[in-house]
Amino acid sequence: MTLNQVAISPVFPLWLILLLLSLGLGAALFQYWLLRKRIGNPRAVVLSLLRLGALILLISFALNLSLRTRKEQKITQSLAILLDTSQSMDLPGTAGRGSRLNEAKGILLDGPTPLLKSLTERFNIKFYGLGESLRSLEAEDLAGLKTGGREGDLAEVIDRLADRHSMAVLISDGNLKWKDDASKRLPLFAVPLGDPKGYKDILIKSVQAPVMAFRGREVIMDITVKGYGYKGLTFPVHLKEGSKIITIKNVSLNDHSAEVTIPLSFTPEELGPHHLSIGVPPQFGESLTSNNTVGFSLRVMRDKIRILMISGSPSQSYRFMRMAFKNDPSFDLLSFVVLRTPSDIINVPLQEQSLIPLPVETLFSKELRNFDLLIFDNLPSHLYLKPIYFESVREFVKGGGGLAMIGGPFFSDEGRYNGTPLEEILPVRLNEREDYRRDSSWKVGLSRAGKDHPITRLSPDEGYNLNLWQEMPPLDGINLLAAKSSGTILLECGDGNLQPILTVGAYGSGRVLVLATDYSWKWYMGMVAKGKDNWPYLRLMERMVRWLTKDPSLDSIQITLPEKRGWIGQEMEIRFKAGEEDFLSGRKGSVSLSVFDPRGLKIKSQIKKTGQGNEYLGSFLPEKEGTYKLKIEAQANRLEEHLIIASPMEGLDALPHPERLKMISQTTGGRFLSKEDDLLKEIESYAEKKERRFIELRSSPLWERPYTFIFVLMLLATEWYLRRRWGLI
């Protein structure tokens, strides 16, 4: 111990301590003066010194004397072992060593002195699995470790671990997310896995395709195909819907590692959602074939609703319907009006006529499929249509087309439709005799189904809608019909024996409507006569067309699917809006979401209001790849949508990237280790250079030491003993 090691930190002011010391010294001198006469000088000196010593020691406690020691300590370094567990680690590693994960396990566990054991002895080891997320592992977990998920974000991991570890060992095939501006605070020792030279694969790297297309218009997609180890190979890239090939194009690879982007195009003809896939046939020796296909959805819409209307004669019914259809820019109307019948006398040369032949052959043999809706308006069809065309009409409706029959004197063509395919598809039964009546005024009202049906629900407010229909003027002419059991009556008239006026039904994939009057235009002029607006008639006609053509805009539920691709284990969110009537109803639980996985099993899903009007947020967690069906139900409305959850291997470029590992390790100040290196030695050698020590300073107050007190007691005890012996006590 040296004086340098002693430190003071007085508990009282120093002047007070000095004063006490002076008083102690004074007391000792006074004691000496008293005792010297009684016991002589030497004994008085001894007793006074003993007392003085004890007092000095006691007063010196106020100085808080302490003893300081310094000791140099070595820090045991904390080492993180990051083992890549993403899906690419399931692919073959270096020849003969199984998967890349097995190769990694071998590096850590194999050999007489396993690397993991040696590292554990020398370092504070913390073990992590690096997949889509970072998870902490125990060494015992290593044997049963499995791959899964997409590549991990190494830059983010470094940020998280830099404060906890002095360095890290990264065992990976190099398929990791990295960014150049990532933190470099954690030196990485990268151990590469896999064999880039022996890796053979062809993959669909990306598909640039629109999510929406218009029917009849060419859709162009950009497909990027990548290949490793197939220099000179030519192979087909196909676009499929289910198992049906839509288009195909050959691609050639001109290098060992090559990337080619090709355009693929097709013209969709069918409306609705299409689940398409771009694929490449598996090639001989491919390491991975599940990335040869990419699935995607394309919703085919109409640019315009194409309507073909054939009217039996010029009429107000035709003009007002024409006005309503022309009023809507999303409708494209082609109409033919029969201006004269074969029995009419026109009496002028052709040059003075504007009449054109009705191109029935072209329309019903070729062009019908190009329309969305066919309207027969009071048409005496036997004069113009061959029975064979009714078969075309049936096929048109069966395939998804819409058919509307508008009433009038020629509506049922004197029973000639009976026994034809047209009779089969209509939602009403036709009379064999004349069924048209103009002898009365027919007041029309909503049926029970009509109150909620999108065609006749002209306003979301139920009461207002009911009043609206009650205000409509009566009709001057109707066709007497009877609805089939398959038909739904929306509007009816009469007292007691109700006559269907507006009846709808379905046939095959299509929809059918019968409006049994040629006086619907009175609903237009009647409202105008009352000084009101003409919109109810225009809306009725618009909704008739949209309902018949299954136009999505009529859906009271509008859905917004996620823009980004969905992956297994990633929560998918869907926003949708219920229609005004569903929202206004305000009934709790009136909107529901059901999600069905690719096997058709209903899975757990959540739904909540976003707080923005009638918008809802639905979510579910996909656990399998494939097409999920989403069903949204709101009161009388329902919407089905599909969402593709990608295969984890889709688009996976699993080529081992040792050069990337090399770059990362160098960037972080670490080292790239080849498998031939003595890994332990390399790590230790680096660790030695980076070894850190610290000086430990310890302070030990004297009064905390028991022998100090013992010494004071000994001084006082000795003084007491000598006083007793010398007869002072």
Added chain:
Amino acid sequence: VEAIVEELELRTSIDALKERRILTLSDTDLFFCPFLYMAGKYAFDPFTPREREILRRYIIFGGFLFVEDAMGAKGFGFDQTFRKEIKEILPNQELKRLPADHPVFQTFYLVGSMGGRQKVNPYLEGITIDNWTPVIYSQNDLSGAWARDKFGKWIHECEPGGEGQRSSAFKLGINIIVYSLTSDYKKDLVHHPFIKRRQNL
């Protein structure tokens, strides 16, 4: 007018209903008569403001008005009163000469010359709103050319064109009625090549 209805049934597929109805402008049933025919020779009492408003709504919201000055000369009483009234009813619209390619000249017949009892104007006038002409005005007295007595004889001679002019009057009359029921149907693209070919255009 009966003669044109008969000819309409004879020549076209239109099934006309021969029925006499007496209506005033203030009658709400007016709106269920989508073709109004108004004719006269002399000045008439001006419409009341309410009648003007009714007629304005009728014309704007889909009705059709065919007006004839039967005087056989320009600028007389009926012509003056009608022009003044229609200006009051539709102040923002103008009665204009209909072009030769207006659909009213193509709806059934390809009409090149104006018929009528007199040939006062070689044209029709009309008020066009968007692609629809809800008001058509003739000063050639078409109805005079159509008029027959109960024995089937023509009541009036057509001057100066004679029977050809009468024939044109019927053609134009039929075209006007068909136009009121089909609007600009003949302007649809599908008709263009046929009409052009027949007109040697």
